[in-house]
Amino acid sequence: MKKARGILCIIMTVVMLFEFSSVYFATSESDKALWDEAWVRNADEIEASVTMFVGSDENDRTIAWYSSSDEGYIELKSANGTEKINANARQTPEGDNRLWVTLNDLEEGAYNYRCISGDFKSENYTFTIEEDENSTVLYVSDIHITENSEENENELRDTSYLWNNVLNNAVKTSIYEGNTIDAIVSGGDQATEGLRNEYMGLSAPGFLKSLPLAVSVGNHDRKSVGYKYYTANPNEADQTFKSYIANDYWFRQGDALFLMLDSCNVSMKEHYKFMKDATEQNEDAVWIIAVIHHDLFGGRKPSRDSENEMLQLLWTPFFDEFGVDLCLYGHSHYYSVSNVIYGRETVEITGQNAQLSNPKGTIYVASGSTSRPGSVVDDDGNTPPVGENIGYTRLEENEIIYNLIEITDDTLVLKSYSDENNEAFNRIEITKTTKQGGHNYKNSAWYLKRIAFLVGRIVNIVNNADMYDRYKEQGFDVTLKEGLIGS
Numbered sequence: 001m002k003k004a005r006g007i008l009c010i011i012m013t014v015v016m017l018f019e020f021s022s023v024y025f026a027t028s029e030s031d032k033a034l035w036d037e038a039w040v041r042n043a044d045e046i047e048a049s050v051t052m053f054v055g056s057d058e059n060d061r062t063i064a065w066y067s068s069s070d071e072g073y074i075e076l077k078s079a080n081g082t083e084k085i086n087a088n089a090r091q092t093p094e095g096d097n098r099l100w101v102t103l104n105d106l107e108e109g110a111y112n113y114r115c116i117s118g119d120f121k122s123e124n125y126t127f128t129i130e131e132d133e134n135s136t137v138l139y140v141s142d143i144h145i146t147e148n149s150e151e152n153e154n155e156l157r158d159t160s161y162l163w164n165n166v167l168n169n170a171v172k173t174s175i176y177e178g179n180t181i182d183a184i185v186s187g188g189d190q191a192t193e194g195l196r197n198e199y200m201g202l203s204a205p206g207f208l209k210s211l212p213l214a215v216s217v218g219n220h221d222r223k224s225v226g227y228k229y230y231t232a233n234p235n236e237a238d239q240t241f242k243s244y245i246a247n248d249y250w251f252r253q254g255d256a257l258f259l260m261l262d263s264c265n266v267s268m269k270e271h272y273k274f275m276k277d278a279t280e281q282n283e284d285a286v287w288i289i290a291v292i293h294h295d296l297f298g299g300r301k302p303s304r305d306s307e308n309e310m311l312q313l314l315w316t317p318f319f320d321e322f323g324v325d326l327c328l329y330g331h332s333h334y335y336s337v338s339n340v341i342y343g344r345e346t347v348e349i350t351g352q353n354a355q356l357s358n359p360k361g362t363i364y365v366a367s368g369s370t371s372r373p374g375s376v377v378d379d380d381g382n383t384p385p386v387g388e389n390i391g392y393t394r395l396e397e398n399e400i401i402y403n404l405i406e407i408t409d410d411t412l413v414l415k416s417y418s419d420e421n422n423e424a425f426n427r428i429e430i431t432k433t434t435k436q437g438g439h440n441y442k443n444s445a446w447y448l449k450r451i452a453f454l455v456g457r458i459v460n461i462v463n464n465a466d467m468y469d470r471y472k473e474q475g476f477d478v479t480l481k482e483g484l485i486g487s
């Protein structure tokens, strides 16, 4: 029965994908013309930026789009008929609106929807709700959609096309392996300058209308305020000290709890409370996967060693305490997989194609950038050095990497692919015989916690003072204490 349902879901997904315009499968040079054509057509249409975000769990979805009108709705068709669901709205700094609709408790099956606001009617998009015991999540980082510049007046279109190709390859690989992607998770730096245009480029691929996206905030996203108005995240924490444009949030995908943490904000007291609340509300989750932006252990960038050391001191005691199984990040643009780490030390070696049973700590994975892979040599012509506690790393010229994570109630498998050949070059398998596995959930020493809270708060205030000046210069309404004015 389970197998039959899995096959049905794959068939539904294939049908869904072929319903997309052929532009979404445009990967070859000749097909690129189709993409260019669609890009020119949609370039000035703010409404073309429809994006599906994750909801609280796999039965929920949020759909958002920019609109000149502050009223709109979604027309949702399913086996039960057609529903009209009114959208929420908030004003953007550009003077128009971001509309969004959250769909809760959707039953298994195929759905069709379109977004309607003012004179705008979107295309019809399709998605499926799959009640499978197994989940597959695509993990990518540092997508870096980039605004046009004098050097490349088509950079926005080109980086968006590159992103579309990564999605295309990942979806095809997943189907080939007998799985369907349930959610797309991104480890930050979706945008290079944090601009709304860049988020519109991010949302251009057709897959983002049908597969739910979960983004985390990177240092580049933070360069302006586009992230704040683009995203519509579930279960957001109400945090006092933050990085002005983001809050931590969580979502469930099957047996995994995803903690989407804003590492641009190092006010650890806020993060600690969020992690405590989220884990308490999801006691049945077998796996805890933390997603931050900053690479803690990978190395490769000696100029960041002291920053990494500080971030390790701030974050890792809490990942130890809450029994985080996997921490995903990016930032360095270099691929690395740590050993199993507890107390900032290796407690078990991983290596390539590791198989681990009840590991007694956390594995930290840095995915390379999907558009700007790190250089294989530094400015002096040397190989960039690897960090301590790394079990496996990979360094190939101009290699774009994506990862598929398969989640069941006792096994978690992370496979990493080069989009040159779409074959997995690394596979990490973690099994647990109990929910606790090898974790001891030990509270970090009180003095470490106090230091992390104090240092984090001070660093956050200093960082925010910088951002205050930056946002003011950009013309945004912002206060030092509360951040951006407006919802």
Ligand SMILES: [Fe+2]
Residues within 6 Å of the ligand: 142, 144, 189, 218, 220, 331, 332, 333, 369
């Ligand atoms: Fe980046």
